[in-house]
Amino acid sequence: MPSWICPSCSNVLSLNNHIWACSNGHSYDVAKEGYVNLLLVQHKNSKQPGDNKQMVNGRRAFLALGFYQPLADAISYIFNQHLATITHESAVSFFDAGCGEGYYMAQVSQYCNQTDLQIEFSGLDISKFAVQKAAKKYSNNHYAVASTFQLPLENNSQDAVLQIFAPSSELEIHRVLKSSGIWITVNPAANHLFEFKQALYDKPTEHKAEQVTPQEFELSQQLNINFVMQLTEPEQRENLLMMTPYYWSATAEKKQMLVDNLQQFTTDFDIRVYVKT
Template sequence: MSLWKCPSCSNMLLLSNKVWACINGHSFDVAKEGYVNLLLAQHKNSKQPGDNKEMVNGRRAFLEQGFYQPLAEAIATIFKQHLLSLKDQTEVNFFDAGCGEGYYMEQVSQFCDQSNSRVSYSGLDISKFAVQKAAKQYPKNHFAVASTFQLPLANTSQDAILQIFAPSSEKEIHRVLKTAGIWITVNPAANHLIEFKQALYDKPVEHKTEQLTPHGFVETERQHLSFGMQLTESKQRENLLMMTPYYWSATAEKKQKLVDNLQQFTTDFDIRVYSRLS
């Protein structure tokens, strides 16, 4: 089985006896949860990069209650439509760049499991805590700890790449995406969780959604998805807050006030699909 690329020498890794190893002798053990850590020490920006355990647990609890289900279904619909164009392809690779605890990838796999293609789902995140959660709960999928700026994947190996609220290197995405592949990105639109801004700032500013098409790609589809949520429990509101940058920028007093008083929330997502230029 060959899935990952060696982060040390860029040769492909082969799995044997729960060890991923390349021809140059670099090896990476499979953790007990089932993932592999391919994040080299020199690529870390801190001792434990990415979301911490508290943030990961909060996000999982929030997402598993289905509050962002419309977003998951929108992404899955896009990928399922793409699968129709690959109907003669028996092996399809779907990759989540910045997969977190694996919720969206799992939702896509459930939505598309009736397709005629055999889809292999894999993802990475720089947070070891997130990947541990993902691998343990979704053992049929493949997970690695790695950076989205150094994707441990072979050139032109992926049919679809998903990227939700995560930074990446467009050069790396272009490198690993097949010529006929698609890149699905999700970012906050103008009024995403505007209630947080209204509570924290005297003059809340809309999020800027205008962005240039990444070099080497063409935009083929764009969707604007917005829906309201009512969070009646304080823990739900706290979990949502932990998923945002406001959790770190707000004082403890302001955070508590938000959790105690807000119940209605607006989601606003900018979904774009890009095709790779050869």
């Protein structure tokens, strides 16, 4: 079972009759889709934080067509490499901090289904709509609605934490990772979706990736994944646009021009693997 802790008192949660409860009497019902909501009202920054239904549905439709498969394969390979170093444990924990509708964690779990190790896959997202989608489709994995800045996980409980285009607390990642665990981050590299910038700005500039290694971590691996996509259908282009900040910054007119006219898109991902020091 996942290593959930109570968001109210940080005590360990135990599952009994579809209710997660701690020794202090705090309890959280399992939703019909199979996830648990561990996001306290006072930790919400809006009534429905995170991606809305339209954005979640757009991302699922886009990713389901395999456009980002090379990225999913790279992440899966990195975790599989790490599994080869784990020889002293019978069970392994993989956590997706900002899991969205569950695509990447599902890809990793499928990639690793040949191993003899028992692997527990769990993740969270602040968007209830995203977690509902994830839990319903990928019922073998475990999901919670929660914030990446307050991970409802036990200390030193995870062998790997994945973080894709999601903000988080470095201290929280450090707290929940085992001493031998890895933190896999994915962020936009210099030319990621540069076509969007060219269409929106008079003087588009390359994205500058963060170069500072988080405190109490050491960079053990860094790689770049880039490829060109041909999106022939307007719906595909609109779904990709909804996955980016440009969806909110562009005017309705410019967004429609993007959807109508652009067909070729450059991806550029910066993948880094950190270990605790």
